[in-house]
Each structure stands twice: as C-alpha cells, then as structure tokens.
Amino acid sequence: MVTVAERLPVPSVPRARVRRLGPNWYASVMGTAILGSAGLTLPAHAEALRDLFEGAWALSLIMLVALLAARTLHWTRHRDQAHADLLDPAMAPFYGCLSMALLSVGGGALTAGQDLIGAGTAVALDTVLFTAGTAVGLAAAVAVPYLMAVRHRVEPAQATPVWLLPLVAPMVSAALGPLLVPHLPAGQPRETLLLACLSLFGLSLFATLLMLPLVFARLVTCGPLPLALTPTVFLVLGPLGQSTTAVGRIADAAPGVVPAPYDRGLGVFAVLYGVPVMGFALLWLALASVHVVRARRQGMGFAMTWWAFTFPVGTCVTGAAVLARHTGLAVYDGLAVGLYALLAVAWSAAAVGTVRGLLSGELPTAPRPAPGVLRPATGRTRSGAAR
Numbered sequence: 001m002v003t004v005a006e007r008l009p010v011p012s013v014p015r016a017r018v019r020r021l022g023p024n025w026y027a028s029v030m031g032t033a034i035l036g037s038a039g040l041t042l043p044a045h046a047e048a049l050r051d052l053f054e055g056a057w058a059l060s061l062i063m064l065v066a067l068l069a070a071r072t073l074h075w076t077r078h079r080d081q082a083h084a085d086l087l088d089p090a091m092a093p094f095y096g097c098l099s100m101a102l103l104s105v106g107g108g109a110l111t112a113g114q115d116l117i118g119a120g121t122a123v124a125l126d127t128v129l130f131t132a133g134t135a136v137g138l139a140a141a142v143a144v145p146y147l148m149a150v151r152h153r154v155e156p157a158q159a160t161p162v163w164l165l166p167l168v169a170p171m172v173s174a175a176l177g178p179l180l181v182p183h184l185p186a187g188q189p190r191e192t193l194l195l196a197c198l199s200l201f202g203l204s205l206f207a208t209l210l211m212l213p214l215v216f217a218r219l220v221t222c223g224p225l226p227l228a229l230t231p232t233v234f235l236v237l238g239p240l241g242q243s244t245t246a247v248g249r250i251a252d253a254a255p256g257v258v259p260a261p262y263d264r265g266l267g268v269f270a271v272l273y274g275v276p277v278m279g280f281a282l283l284w285l286a287l288a289s290v291h292v293v294r295a296r297r298q299g300m301g302f303a304m305t306w307w308a309f310t311f312p313v314g315t316c317v318t319g320a321a322v323l324a325r326h327t328g329l330a331v332y333d334g335l336a337v338g339l340y341a342l343l344a345v346a347w348s349a350a351a352v353g354t355v356r357g358l359l360s361g362e363l364p365t366a367p368r369p370a371p372g373v374l375r376p377a378t379g380r381t382r383s384g385a386a387r
Contacts, residue, residue, distance in 0.1 A: 017364055018070055018073050018074050018077065018078065019074065019077075019078045019081055020364040021067075021070050021071065021074050021364050022085055022091055022094060022364070023071070023085065023091070023094040023095050023097055023098055024091070024094040024097060024304060025067055025071075025097075025304070025364065026064075026067060026094070026097035026098050026100070026101035027094070027097050027101075027304070027307040027308070027310075027311065028063060028304075028307050028350070028351075028354060029060050029063045029064045029067060029101040029104070029105065030097060030100050030101050030104050030307075030310070030311040031307050031309075031310025031311045031314070031346075031347055031350060032056055032059055032060040032063060032310075032347070032351075033056070033057060033060035033064075033101070033104035033105045033107075033108045034104055034108075034310065034311050034314030034315070034317075034318075034343075035053075035056040035060075035310070035314065035343065035344070035347050036052075036053040036054060036055070036056035036057035036058075036060065036108055036111075036112035036113075037053075037057065037104070037107060037108040037111045037112050037314075037318070038314040038315075038317040038318050038321075038340060038343065039052070039053035039056070039112070039340060040053050040111050040112055041317065041318050041321035041322075041336065042317075042321065042333075042336055042337055042340055043321075043324070043333040043336070043337070053112050054112050054113065054115060054116055056112070057105070057108040057109070057111075057112035057113045057116075058113065058116060060104070060105050060108065061105055061108075061109075061113070064101055064102070064105045067101070071098075086147065087147070087151055087152070088152075089148065089152035089153070089154050089158075090162075092144050092147055092148075092152070093144055093162045093163055093164075093165045093166050094162070094165060095136075095140045095143075095144060095165075095166060096137065096140045096141075096144070096165035096166035096167070096168065096169040097165060098133075098136055098140075099133045099134070099136040099137030099140055099166075099169035099172070099173075100133070100137070100165075100168070100169050100172045100311070101133075102129045102130075102132050102133030102136065103129065103130060103133035103134070103137070103169075103172045103173055103176050104172065104176075104311070105129055106125060106126040106127075106128070106129025106130045106133060106176065107126060107130070107175075107176035107179055109121075109122040109123075109125045109126045109129070110122050110123065110126050110179045110180070111179070113125075123180070123183050126176075126179070126180060127180065127183075130173065130176060130177065130180060133169075133172070133173065134170070134173040134177075134200070136169070137166075137169030137170050137172070137173055138169075138170060140166035140169055141166050141167055141169060141170055141203070141204070141207065143166075144166040145166070145167075145207075148163075156214055156217065156218065157218060157221075157222050158218075159214040159215050159217070159218040160215065160218070160225060160229055160232055161215050161232045161233055161234075161235035161236050161308075162229075162232055162235065163211055163214070163215065164208060164211055164212070164215065164235055164236065164238065164239060165235065167204055167207040167208050167211055167239070168204060168208065168235075168238045168239045168242065169204070170200040170201075170203050170204040171200065171201060171204035171205070171208075171238075171239055171242045171243055171246060172242055173197065173200045174197045174198070174200040174201040174204065174242075174243075174246040174250070175197075175242050175243075175245040175246035175249055175315075175318070176249075177193055177194075177196065177197035177200070178193075178194060178197055178249040178250050178252065178253040179249070180193060181193055181194050181253040181257060182253070186256075190253075190257045191257050191258055194250060194253055194254065194257050194258060195258070197246065197250055198250055200246075201243060201246045201247065201250070204239065204243070205239070205243055208239040212236065212239075215236065219233075224291060224294065224295070225291075227295045227298060227299065227300040228300070228303045228305055229305060230291055230292055230294075230295035230300060230305075231292060231303075231305040231306050231308040231309055232305055232308045233287070233288040233291050233292070233308075234285075234288045234292075234308045234309055234312045234313065235308050235312055236284050236288070236312070237281055237284060237285060237288070237312035237313060237315065237316055238311065238312040238315055240277055240278070240280060240281040240284065240315075240316070240319070241278075241281055241312065241313075241314075241315030241316035241317070241318065241319040242315040242318075242319070243273075243277060243319075244273070244274040244277050244278055244281075244315075244316075244319030244320075244322060244323065245315060245318040245319045245322050247266070247269060247270045247273050247274060247322075248270045248274060248319070248322030248323065248325070248326055249322065250266055250270070251263075251266040251267040251269070251270040251326065252322075252325075254266045254267070267326065270322070270326050271323070271326050271327060274319065274322065274323050274326070275323065275327075277319075278316070278319055278320060278323060278332075278335075281316050281319070285313075285316070302349075302353035302356075302357070304354065304357075304363070304364075306346075306349060306350040306353055307350045307354075309346035309347075309349070309350060310343060310346050310347050310350055313339055313342055313343045313346060314343050316339050317336050317339045317340045317343060320332045320333075320335040320336035320339060321333075321336045324336060
C-alpha cells in the first residue's frame with residue numbers, strides 16, 4: 001500500500017536500501033496479520049485452515065520485528081531522510097501504518113497466535129503492542145494533520161485516500177481493544193478500557209467524516225488517480241469495515257462490564273450502525289474495483305500500493321463476521337467468506353510482487369511525487385526523487 005511512485009532501479013546495497021525504507025512498508029505487516037486474524041472469524045473454518053491462519057500471523061510477527069529493526073537503523077543512520085519523510089505530504093500519512101501494524105499483530109496474538117505462544121504470552125504481547133500502537137496512532141492522528149496544515153503545501157485537488165491512514169489508526173485500537181477487556185480486573189478497569197475504545201471509535205469516525213468528502217470530491221472533480229496510486233482507493237474500506245468491527249466487538253464485551261441498559265443498547269447500536277455502513281462499503285468496493293480494472297487496462301504494474309488491497313478488505317471480512325454474529329443472518333456469513341477469498345487473492349498478488357522486487361533489487365525505492373503534488377516548504381525531497 002505505499003508509495004506514489006515510479007520504481008527506479010537501484011543498486012542492491014543494504015545501506016542504500018535502508019535509507020529508502022519508508023513507513024509505508026508497515027502496510028505489508030498489516031495485510032499479513034489480518035490474513036490470519038480475519039480468517040479465524042469465518043464460519044466453521046476447518047482445522048487445517050486454522051494452521052494457515054496461525055502461520056500468517058506468525059509471519060506478520062516476524063515481519064514486524066524485522067521492519068522495526070530496519071526502521072530503527074533508518075532513524076539512526078539516516079535521520080535527515082527520516083525528517084524529510086515527515087515533511088513530505090506523500091509520505092507522512094504512512095506513519096499511521098506503524099500504529100496499525102503494531103495493533104494488528106498484537107490483536108492477532110489473542111486470536112491466531114494464542115495456541116502458538118500460549119495464552120499468557122499472547123496477553124502480554126498484545127498489551128505491549130496495543131499500548132504502543134494506540135499511543136503512536138493518537139500521535140499520528142494529531143501530528144500529521146497539523147503538519148499538513150502548517151508545513152505541507154497541499155490543495156484539495158491533491159487529496160488521496162492515503163490522507164485517511166493516520167485518522168483510521170485509532171479505529172483499529174477501538175476494534176482490537178475489546179479483546180483485552182476480559183483480561184483486566186473486573187470493575188472499573190474493564191469499563192474504562194471499553195469506554196476508551198468507544199471514545200477512540202468516535203474520534204476516528206468524525207475525523208474520517210471530515211476527510212472523506214475531500215477524497216471523494218477529488219475523484220469526481222479531478223478524475224482518476226495516477227496509475228500507481230489507484231489501488232489506494234481501497235483504503236476507504238478501512239474505516240468502514242473497521243468501524244463496523246469496532247462497534248460489534250464493543251457490544252460483545254459490554255455485558256457485565258457496563259451497566260444495563262447500556263450493554264443492550266450497544267448491541268442494538270452495533271446492528272443499526274453496522275448494516276448501513278457495510279452497505280456503503282460494498283458500494284465503495286465496487287467503485288474501487290472498476291477504478292483498478294481501468295488502471296490495469298491502461299498499464300498499471302505492480303507497486304507497493306498493492307498492499308492497499310489487503311488490510312482494508314480484511315476489515316470488511318471482520319465487519320461482516322460481526323454482523324453475522326449479531327443478526328444471525330447467513331448472508332453475512334457468506335459475505336465474509338467471499339470477502340476473505342478476495343483478501344487471499346489480493347495478499348498473494350501483493351506478496352509475490354514484493355518478494356520479486358526485493359530479490360531484483362528494485363525494492364525499496366525512493367518514490368517520485370505524483371503529478372501536481374507540491375513538495376514541503378523546506379525544499380527537502382526524498383532521495384533520488386528529484387534526480
């Protein structure tokens with residue numbers, strides 16, 4: 001899911017590669033983690049498939065550790081480039097992916113990873129990653145819009161779905177936090193965390209509602225996105241599927257945690273909110289799909305933006321599964337299975353393209369700005385982009 005860019009051949013030099021390793025790479029961790037955790041929400045999944053889901057989560061954990069180490073090296077040895085990323089309107093929103101990578105791997109520990117690492121270790125790992133991911137997500141939700149307002153030079157015509165990334169991160173916390181509620185002491189600790197998740201839901205929802213009209217208006221008034229950016233149209237599915245998942249899981253955790261009648265009210269809200277939002281998600285899925293088909297016919301090749309096909313679709317899988325549980329309708333079970341099949345195909349395509357790029361030395365590369373995107377006021381640009 002990542003860069004706005006034409007890929008440039010680069011020498012296979014580890015130091016140069018680390019310099020070009022942006023926060024966008026965390027999207028691959030998110031997409032891999034949800035491949036495992038979303039699979040476990042499917043109705044009557046076979047035991048053999050459970051092994052695959054657990055393997056996907058384990059792979060995401062390995063990827064997260066490797067990327068955290070590489071990004072630490074990036075900040076240590078290439079601080080100028082790291083600062084330039086923050087001042088780059090094309091790259092800064094991807095700092096939201098760090099939060100979502102931490103959260104998705106942590107949440108997966110309690111679902112797909114528990115049998116592999118043990119219940120106690122899974123709870124401890126999720127506690128650490130949830131806390132860190134939520135803190136990073138809240139910081140990104142404030143810092144990135146602030147930088148867009150005071151440092152980045154952006155105009156409405158330059159809006160892309162990438163702008164949603166830092167705003168969606170708190171919604172991921174809202175969706176995964178309820179998994180930790182049963183592991184807290186009864187009473188106020190549980191209720192505090194659950195209502196904090198509800199607050200994070202509202203924070204992310206209203207911030208997304210402010211930004212989404214800019215994205216839609218840009219598509220309608222300025223035409224399709226550049227080919228390499230077209231897959232990011234799928235990012236709009238993220239807040240839709242994740243918010244549906246969040247209200248459903250909050251409702252699941254509410255009985256015995258919040259007093260009546262609020263516990264029952266949250267269950268009603270999960271359905272009244274989730275059903276129409278999932279309807280809009282399906283509409284957007286169709287719209288995004290025809291944009292991608294058009295771009296593919298015009299020559300869209302692989303780019304790291306293909307990871308945008310994974311995590312957002314995965315949130316719709318979990319959202320459909322939540323609705324199936326709360327409504328009892330088989331149609332939502334079928335929808336979850338169909339969306340998961342789409343997720344599996346999308347993950348395979350993104351993973352194969354990424355591995356090929358790494359082996360050939362073409363990845364990671366320094367992205368070029370999309371046409372019309374202005375650079376930061378400081379004049380800094382990503383390495384190689386202006387050369």
